[in-house]
Amino acid sequence: MQIATMTIDEIRVGIREQKFTAQEVVKALFQRIKKVEPEIGGYITLCEEDALQQAIIVDEKIKAGEKLGKLAGVPVAVKDNICTDGIRTTCASKMLEDFIPPYDATVVKKLKAEDAIIIGKTNMDEFAMGSSNENSAFKIVKNPWDTKRVPGGSSGGSAAVVAAGMAPLSLGSDTGGSIRQPAAFCGVVGLKPTYGLVSRFGLIAFASSLDQIGPLTRTVKDCALSLEVLQGNDPMDGTSVKEVKTKSYLDGLEEGVKGYKIGIPKGFLQKGLNEEIAKAIEDSIEKFKELGAIVEEIDLPITDAELSAYYIISSAEASSNLARFDGVRYGYRTEDFQKLDELMEKTRTEAFGGEVKRRIMLGTYALSSGYYDAYYNKAQKLREKIRQQYQEIFKTYDLIITPTTPSLPFLCGEKVNDPMEMYLGDIYTININLAKLPALSMPCGFSKEGLPIGIQLIGGEYTEDKILKAAFALEEELKLSTIIPEGKEEI
């Protein structure tokens, strides 16, 4: 069985048609994980025994002729900031190293309800703060295409395990690009849905008004299939979509982009963009034209002010969200303390990493009395302006296309000491979170060195169907999804 390149669709059909069993899939996958994982470091926790148990249940269901879920027997890797009942959920932080949630996140419940099999928890930047996965408290993740390079972040583990054939599906979370940027760096498909389309219940919050859970897969079709399972209203999440805006994304996936109006922001090509990326994006745009789309330049300035607004809002919310980790109830607690203040201070000083502390300080400052109007309030006003700007564009256009990242995957350690340089890498992705829009990153080519290049397709609110149709059409043209990093083809 060629487990490495198998898609979700192939696995579920194969199991249904009894070409192979769920147990065979899980066993083959763990065999591969044992071989590849030491080099990649994509997982924090593996659940081999549990996964096998789940596989046995699925196989028995098939034998008994029972109704099967949409993802029966499909192995799923879950980012380690998404709670899993009975499986430790660490956020790649010393703070939650031993935290075992007594509940499943809503997305995990939904996956289980469709008979998917949880195989492990993926590595990430601590509390989802970072763009290189070097902020994990436990180990860094390597890019499967070049292990000297970073896989991107913060869902670096989730992207790397899919790219390296260690899971056909993983869940990530995206606050400013944390699904799309690693998807681009690792050459996989990653979708950040419209804010509210997927429940956040059980996602350990970084920035509540920006966070969204989404799938990372090898193909666009797998992405569509996964989104069908993940989406929908959740009474446990007050910000989740109220009306029925959910759709079937597989229906009409092949319809193509004929007649689509696609906007390309003027000037994004000059914005310190890597030349090879620019070329790949231009080639893809040409493909879309050939497929019958109408492509036009649009006025959509991408500025540093937006980056500032993003870092102020996300850090402000983070400073509040992460305040509960005080050593009183669960998680890490300092060993030696005399008084309450000391307990809290030492616990937080010892268990949070540098980047997390930097953002907590930044956010606390931005919310402080006397600074609130100058920072947080101003950032919120800009955010509203950005939202309106996008809404206006989507009155006329079906999609906006940009690169996902301005640069190719960089070397491990290259930007660790320059947070500003690291933050600038988010320039194409953060606005989408500020505007609460859906966006997908997919591979659109490779650099001369063989590094993947990502293209970003952005849609209006709840138009994931349009994005997926366009992505599917491009994928059919480029046929990149079956390529697996060199040296990782064989089990």
Added chain:
Amino acid sequence: MGFETIIGMEIHVELETKSKIFCSCPTTFGAAPNAHTCPVCLGLPGTLPVLNEEVVNLAIKAGLALNCGINYYNKMDRKNYFYPDLPKAYQISQYDLPICSGGIVEIEVEGVKKEIRINRIHIEEDAGKLVHMEDEPHSLIDYNRVGVPLIEIVSEADLRSPLEAVEYVKVLKSILEYAGISDCRMEQGSLRCDANISIRKVGQETLNNKVEIKNMNSFKELIKAMEKEEKRQRELYTFGEGHKVIQETRRWDSGKGRTVSMRTKEDAHDYRYFPEPDLTPIVISSGLVQSIKEQLPELPPAKKIRFTEEYHLTDKEVDILVGDKSLGEFYEGTVKLGAEPKMAANWILGDLLRLLKEKELGFDAIPVKEEALVKLLKLIESGKISGKIAKEVFEEMFITGNEPEAIVKEKGLGQISGEDVIEKIIIDILQANPQSVEDFKNGKLQAVGYLMGQVMKATKGQANPQMAKEMLEAKLKE
């Protein structure tokens, strides 16, 4: 030189909802520590709050009952501070857009009526409780109370004496109880008051530093604490040490009978309020407000007027009866069941209140049923028992909960009204007391009293006294 006291009140009231504000845990008081908790109210990572709509409804109701304007668009905010009783390290509250603004409560102190303005009412969640044990190096935390819904009612600084402040709290309490917004039990902490007090010279326009007093858990403590603080500040101003009145928060120590400084303005928290991103803004329809308005029961101010007009009670009687929701309902219940209004009031304000006090029972724990009291009053009216016997029967009803007829029958307390029976007894008594009969005939009219006493003694007090007296006098004159 005259001073005047300026007081503004901040009152926290627990709302009478079945479940907590952001999760489905029960809100009942007195459960085992941490029995009423779940991942959501414990703020475990990844959990999210979902607003209980009943909280919004009750807050609107409170606003309407206190003559406030309802803000059709309002929102929740986070108030950030570290303390172990606050599991998320922020309290979800309302900052710049509260659910209700502006309002009026009328109070009356020593015959003078006064309107007190309400600045705002906002929704928030309660915190847990720390338990500090003597001689133990650590404290325990009970999170049962965490997430119990509260409203905070903030008055303007319109109160001019501790007495006015207490009256304001009393009026507010009775309105909230009547409207079914809160049970307002100060001893259980479901109504908690903080007072902001300052003093200034009469005629001075500006306000001096105010001091916030916390931890006053009964009306008695409330008045004591405020008077003590008033005195402390007056003394400082009188003796030229006014600069020592600094803006600070002081805790009332009821044991020591004084306030103790908790924190000054300098070390006040910066709460870093910002809009709660996990909850969408609260948008209220005018239809909802209208339907809540229609459900609003008669509130004390209106009820007082009606009681006076319909039942012809005195102001004092009305004040007591309407002052407590349970007592007022009990009274009106008996009247509706046919009790004569004045008589029912006399019994409730007399014997019932006395017994409740003796047995240390609250007005919400009246052990006598309304029907039973009405039956008792009917027994008196129909002459079946005397007023004196009725007192005895009522006490028995209060203790055993038995019906008045059953008690009268069981104890043989029924009034003897049969003429034959009484006549026979009178004849016996007259025969046994020839001397007294003689005395009467010789003009000693007081002999009747003695003979009457004998008749009552022979009937164990059950003879209808009116009837017996008439028959006795008739017999003597024969």
